[in-house]
Every structure is written in structure tokens, then in C-alpha cells.
Amino acid sequence: MSNLEDDLKAALRREEPPADLANRVLARLNGLPEPTWRERLSVLVRPPRLQWVALCMIVSLLVPFGAVQYRNRQGERAKVQLLLAVHLAGNRLHQAQKRVLESSRMDTRI
Amino acid sequence: MVYSLAWHFLHDRALAEELAQEVFLELHRHLATIQSPEHLVFWLRKVASRRCIDQTRRRAFWPKFRLDEVPEPVAKTRQRDPMLSRTLAKLVASLPEKPRAVVILRYQEDLDPSDIAQVLDMPVATVKSHLQRSLDILRDKLARTIGEIAI
Numbered sequence: 001m002s003n004l005e006d007d008l009k010a011a012l013r014r015e016e017p018p019a020d021l022a023n024r025v026l027a028r029l030n031g032l033p034e035p036t037w038r039e040r041l042s043v044l045v046r047p048p049r050l051q052w053v054a055l056c057m058i059v060s061l062l063v064p065f066g067a068v069q070y071r072n073r074q075g076e077r078a079k080v081q082l083l084l085a086v087h088l089a090g091n092r093l094h095q096a097q098k099r100v101l102e103s104s105r106m107d108t109r110i
Numbered sequence: 111m112v113y114s115l116a117w118h119f120l121h122d123r124a125l126a127e128e129l130a131q132e133v134f135l136e137l138h139r140h141l142a143t144i145q146s147p148e149h150l151v152f153w154l155r156k157v158a159s160r161r162c163i164d165q166t167r168r169r170a171f172w173p174k175f176r177l178d179e180v181p182e183p184v185a186k187t188r189q190r191d192p193m194l195s196r197t198l199a200k201l202v203a204s205l206p207e208k209p210r211a212v213v214i215l216r217y218q219e220d221l222d223p224s225d226i227a228q229v230l231d232m233p234v235a236t237v238k239s240h241l242q243r244s245l246d247i248l249r250d251k252l253a254r255t256i257g258e259i260a261i
Binding site for chain 2: 009010014021024
């Protein structure tokens with residue numbers, strides 16, 4: 001890779017979002033209408049494996065506000081919000097996903 | 111990642127934050143269609159890139175800096191210095207929107223041309239062409255002040 005390309009990698013390295021961006025997204029989500037019956041049905045027909053993956057990631061990463069919301073049993077909306085929060089938090093998504101996928105393969109209950 | 115793509119594309123923090131929020135709200139609406147963590151990342155890159163390009167076109171959004179208005183970097187050294195990084199980032203933000211998206215996906219996300227082609231839904235040859243031309247433009251601009259560029 002040329003020097004210019006190295007410089008571009010340095011110049012375009014990932015910028016962290018503002019700390020309150022996740023909260024703002026969640027706040028807007030909370031203002032959204034409840035999912036329609038069609039949207040709820042589509043979740044049942046297509047098993048939300050990714051949402052379970054996200055749930056396990058949250059537990060392992062101990063995101064406090066996400067854990068509180070989950071304990072409040074917001075159900076499906078909480079799982080969606082947690083997925084967004086984790087992704088927004090810019091946590092080590094990849095490593096956690098690997099661990100979770102490996103454990104989810106072993107644990108058939110999930 | 112999403113915010114960073116928007117920031118490097120738009121070079122406007124408020125707009126980048128707004129766009130990032132919109133992307134995640136759209137994700138919320140389409141979450142049932144996401145098939146895997148890899149698909150999620152692909153989907154986010156695709157939607158974020160598309161929204162950045164649309165934002166520029168829809169609002170006749172002019173980049174904060176045009177290519178010819180960006181001040182020449184003062185440093186004559188090839189050491190990686192913050193001033194050079196800032197100048198390069200501004201230069202990238204002044205590229206036309208599609209080449210800009212290609213450059214950002216290549217150097218921020220470290221995607222190869224075939225992956226970029228899938229994200230942006232364009233032929234691989236076009237991606238490579240955008241990349242090469244953008245590098246030539248950026249190199250030319252920097253070469254005027256920095257001097258000999260080790261290619």
C-alpha cells in the first residue's frame with residue numbers, strides 16, 4: 001500500500017459517535033407506534049435469531065441501560081432497542097458475536 | 111461505523127448524527143429481514159452509503175469545501191501528522207459523491223473493490239475506476255506542497 005493510501009487510512013479512521021447518540025435513537029424508537037400485526041407475525045414466522053444473538057451479547061457486555069430495559073420485559077421492542085444500543089455503543093461487536101454464535105450453536109435452548 | 115461513514119462523507123457533525131439516527135430507525139423497521147451479524151453490517155454500510163449519497167443530491171448539499179478551496183497542507187514531511195489527516199479528510203469530503211463513497215468504504219472500512227461494488231450496487235470496474243481517479247486527484251493535490259510522493 002502506498003504512503004497516500006496509508007495516510008488515507010489514518011485520515012478516514014473510524015470516528016466515535018457522540019456519547020448520547022444511542023439514547024437519542026432509543027428515545028425516537030420509544031416514540032414510534034407499536035408494531036402492526038403483520039410485523040409481529042413476520043417475527044414469528046422468521047425466527048429472530050439475530051435478536052437472540054444480540055440478547056446474549058448484551059448479557060456478556062453488561063450494557064447497564066440495556067440490561068435494565070430487558071429486565072423491564074419490554075419484549076420484542078427491548079431486544080430491538082438493545083441490538084441498536086450495542087451496535088451504537090461501538091462495542092467489540094465482532095468478538096462478542098463470535099463467542100455468542102459459538103455458544104448459541106452449543107445451547108439449543110437459545 | 112454508521113456515524114463515521116456519515117461524518118467522513120458529509121463532514122458535518124449535526125447532519126452525520128441525524129443521518130446515523132435515521133439509519134438505525136430504518137434498521138428497526140427492517141430488523142426482521144436481517145439474517146446474520148454479517149448481513150447486519152452489510153445492510154448498515156449499504157443503507158448508510160445510500161443515504162449519504164441521497165442527502166447530497168436531494169438537498170443540493172454542497173460540501174463545506176471544494177477541492178480547489180482546501181488549503182494546501184503546510185507540512186513538507188511524510189510523517190503522519192494530524193494536519194495532513196485533516197486536510198486529506200476534507201479533500202475526500204470534496205470528491206463527487208460516488209467516488210467519495212468508494213474511497214471511504216475502501217479506507218475506513220477496509221473493503222476490497224468487489225465488496226464495495228456490492229454495497230454500492232455498481233460494477234467492480236466502476237469501483238476500481240472511481241478509486242484510481244480519486245487517488246490521482248488526491249495525490250495531485252498533495253503533491254503540490256508535499257513534494258516527492260513515495261508511491
